Amino acid sequence: MRISIAESAVICLVYLETFLALLLRLIPQKIIRVVTWTVNKLEASAETPTELHLRLAPTVHDMCRVFGIEVEDHLVRTEDDYILTLHRIAPKPGRFNGKVVYLHHGLLMCSDVWVCNIKRNNNLPFVLHDLGFDVWMGNNRGNKYSTAHLTRTPKSYKFWDFSIDEFAFFDIPNSVEFVLRRTKVPQLICIGFSQGSAQMFAAFSLSEELNRKVSQFIAISPAMTPRRLHNRIVDKLAKSSPRLMYLLFGRRVLLPTAVMWQKTLHPRIFNWMIEFGNRQLFNWKSKNITPAQKMVSYAKLYSTTSVKSVVHWFQILQAQKFQMFEESDGFINSIQKPYQIACFPTRTNIQIPILLIYGGNDSLVDIHVMKENLPKKRVFDIEVENHEHLDLIWGERVDALVIINVIKFIDFFDHSSSLLGETSFPKCKGNDDDDAETFSIKEGIFSSHEDTFQNYEHPVFHNMVLTDFHSN
Template sequence: MSIPLLGRLHILDWPLIIMSFTLAWFEFIISIITTLLPDSFIEFCTFITKQFFKFTSNPVNLIIQQKKKDNLPKEQYQQEFKYAYIKTDDAITKKHYELMINLLNAENVEQMVQLFGYQIESHIVRTKDDYLLTIQRIKGKNRPPNDKVVYLHHGLLMNSEIWVTMIDKYQNLPFILYDLGYDVWLGNNRGNKYSQKHLNFNLNSTSFWNFSLDEFALFDIPNTIDYILESTGNEKLTYIGFSQGSAQAFASVSFNQELNNKIDQLIAISPATTPHGLYSKFLDVLLKSSPNITYLLFSRKVLMPSCIFWQKIMYPPLFDSLIDISNYLLFNWRAKNITKLQKLSSYAHLYSTTSVKCVVHWFQVMSSKNFQMYHDVNTTSLSGLNPISYPLKNIKVPIHLIYGTTDSLVDIDVMKNQLPLDSTTTYPVENHEHLDNLWGNDVYEVVFKQVLKYLNEDVDKVYSRLFRASNDVKLIEDIIRPNNSSINEEVILNDDSINQSYLKQVNVGERQKIDSNTYMDYERNQTFGSNVFI
């Protein structure tokens, strides 16, 4: 008979456990304190943060601009509402800047695609173990359909929004495919923002969050594919996965032989099956040492739900900087191919909930260097009970791997050896990291063109059909840059009747300088009363 807890942990685990509890309680206490802080104090902190970011290189300054009193005449109302461009090294048009703001503020994928002239058709998939998943179908203007179906699936700690955050319309893969005639579907894993419902388990129960990659492969992927094919009447579809989204498909197809007849090809962007360890050796050892430590630190339910809270109250450029710092410490990613303006819209939709068990599963995979099923934490290598590996060699579907050469998570040599050699191709993207293959400023040229080639599209014809036809005529205010140095721009705030998002009210009267000689001021032409950052 073993002593509870003591009998199941090695003595070397105890210092790590104490540290884990300390960090967990520290975050909890900070969250409680922040919740209880008065709004005026948070407003002050937001204002101070904004002033700090003014002095950084290539600053992105955001403040909230609010509606004035309802009894103000419309003429005066419009005259006193102005906004200025931010100072940046990149060429930013008025249209792009406003689109970034709207993407940043968008609450769901429906609002995001509407900004580009598309619609979302939501569908509910009931899995065989009674989870309800929301999947989305792109709808829009009439175009000649090509009778082909494409299913795109997100990665770890993400949801379907990650596919439509790019400021340039055709830097978003779903829009490219839709306008080329494809029937485009976006999937969602159980537990993320769009799939938090079970017919029997409460969302706050441990039972709801008791899932890992195995359940994604056993239920979410095959049940979603069956639903899509039944809805469209097609016999096959093309599967495009990002990061974990590709690993889920590999796992599912490897032991579900029926799926080999329902997928014509698997296109894996930044694929992951046996990632390298974390860049931080301390964190790598800490989280790999024992699954119990991860469970003690994060519980057996949802992983880091406080991230949503911090994102809502933090100044967006600061939040983006913390994401960059975290990615560097964990994976040695430097995000040099993603612009600051793009980060504001993309990072706002980066995080979505998943289970702690899913992350524990990944640490087991990284530790063993084997793409395996989840292994019970109470067993050890000395027990003679070993995990089951996914039989990836059984996959009969053509596989195409698109990976960044500087992506620390992708061990391409190990992955190639795991997959069938005769049906797997690889395409390296030079000097690209994990997220660059989704949000990099050159993502169409170096990633999506290759995807289109796998789909047997003529990229020259694609350019003629989409890009030349979509070259918007520049607005006159995007061309003319008048010298308005004498204009004193005022932003009037503190209207208690207006709802806020992301930032608190700030009393600011300022003018943003474009370069050493030129200032730009523009009147706000959108519907007044909505929250806008400048």
Template sequence: MADQILHARDFGELCALHGYMPEEHVVLTKDGYLLGLHRISSKKGQQNSRPGISTGKPVVYLHHGLLMNSEVWVCLTDAERALPFVLVEQGFDVWLGNNRGNKYSKKSIHHGPNSTKFWDFSIDDFAWHDIPDSIQYILDITKAPKLSYVGFSQGTAQAFAALSIHPQLNEKINVFIALAPALSPAGLSASIVDGLMKSSPTLMFLFFGRKSILSSATMWQSILYPPIFAKVIDVSLIWMFNWHNRNITPSQKIAAYAHLYSFASTKSVVHWFQIMRNGAFLMYDDEVMSPVVRTSVSSYRPARFPTKNIATPIVLLYGDRDSLVDIDAMMSQLPEHTEARRLHSYEHIDILWGKDVDRDVIPEVLDALKRYCEDKDKLSGIVNGVKRTGDGTETDGLSDSF
């Protein structure tokens, strides 16, 4: 299975390997980007005979992290560890989003992908357009009054931002589940890179240009022997973030790392270094592009996302070995109703691909979805935190490691 996943060309082929038949959708954002959406609404071996319409099932929306696309959710070697497949079997209508610029969203009605203007976007644009426009499209198709949002890494930051600046969006999301949440990380483990980029985040433009960042990654992936490519990724993650990914099996790494990278703008990475430098969840600061002289502490303050205004219930699932998560600092920026669940011995990426996510992570997601879902009677499998097995017996649906 690992070799088949490694060579799968797209989201559809990855799903087909596990017996699922997804739908493809396209949403046009208000500023002219065309975003690819994927939908899995039918259980294994089944196909929706009428795609593009409401199924009447509770809706869940999943959004990927930085330099990723929707494939990261379904490139697991076991279906029981792939959150979208588990959710479909539990009775959910599952949708997966994609950021502008990535493999499935590389088109705009205004600019071509070879244009610098096409790549002139940051987290602000994801928050103002990509997230709310994708969610509205899904609600229009499904006729559901609300949906549940599950984000990973930057996919959580985009939701924090979108919910904080769109009060009406809070009325459309019944729960926001943040996996490996990202808000205002302290920085990188690579001290030289961390110090250099914090001192002048716009140096990224000098090194990588103003279009897509690390676009050569796909070339290196194609010419390197898969185990060597996996080793390169491992070494890079240790150096940059001190993530050792010991919870991810070697075969899972070879399979999934092939689907790890997708196109993203250099500007969105610059935005992250601005956030790290200021220690706060800021909107993109255009002022640093020019040599502004600041005469006093109070003369200038970049705009911040008002995250304490979020009304949607929030559940954080974070690894206690994740170098990007300072849970106390994060909780201080979020509303009081925020829940935080610690995942013992987890880092960051292993929350997606770890060998025990079916025991440690997915049950927590299901529990949160069930608590806030408005159509509990339409779900199967997890009922009141109890997993119903095929023979009618019941077991604890949650890991006892929390």
């Protein structure tokens, strides 16, 4: 097995980090706690109470309490016996509007990422809750809220033997089914961020029954077939054999020492490391996220997942197809393989109206390729100019640029008599291409419902930004 110089350098860096982490573990825990307390005390002087409490909040419950909101825990047993935790923000008595929303996080994340904005109205679940929605937030198997299994422990290899396939076959449909049973409604609305949207695309493409249970799907910073990683060396390594990832990180949890570094390093140093990694991998500069927001959000950015799920993404990168996981044999060259890896049938099997909200500077989103792999006449998209991937959940103007359009999309389909006919979506001026009709909130599909939003007594509607919707 030949390893290149670049691969050797990466291996050395990873093993160096592992060695330093081992040395850190030798330091008595009392000293670590004193250092952590001192660092947080020094940093606290520069933070507002909200910023400090959010950054130090250990769970989604503590984060929501900062804003006076209570969260319920619900446990879901998947068909392959993982135990997932769903977090629910129940509607206030007498305020339920009859609609249920299910949100799902991205790669290396958990439900924390939805509720860590310093500005209350930049947190999508809170705005939905204020408007009377029954809000549920899912968690993938393996993250900090879902590390239980009926027969396997997180210390075993078998526990971490999952990829995007398992998220699509089990986690998403089993979570949706649980929410529907609990709320006793026939359909719900799905919202996914990043990999969360990819999991939903995959799950919807595999189940006709699941399509009937979801009324609308909103994908924020949607991921499906990223073009490439920004750093050419890392991109080349990512597209090489999975053997390197398994050699570097093993076959269980990915980056297990990340939480330890987060607790022991000064927050500004840890944030610099996150910024450096994002710049090298994706060329993200995060200029739309304030420094204060980064202090909070980056503390909630990481949660555990399997090495195999990241290897799956690298296979998608290499193939440039939204495909299922390939159980690779490192000794068989891809040219010699006598079989094809199945792709998720997203273009033909998804029957749900979809809204794609993506950043114009997001290196992970190729909107044209994505729309080619989704059904025509069911997909709308909004480009948020000069914004990147993480900006769409943590950016300073999320309320005006993202949340308002989520609510508008939901409201439009609630007031439409038909969701499936080609004439359901009125045309408006702007594009001569019959296959790429343009829709505008101001002049097009939302014009007849503009007065509806004036009835919403919520601050987010005071910052309405008129955006162009485009259909596939």
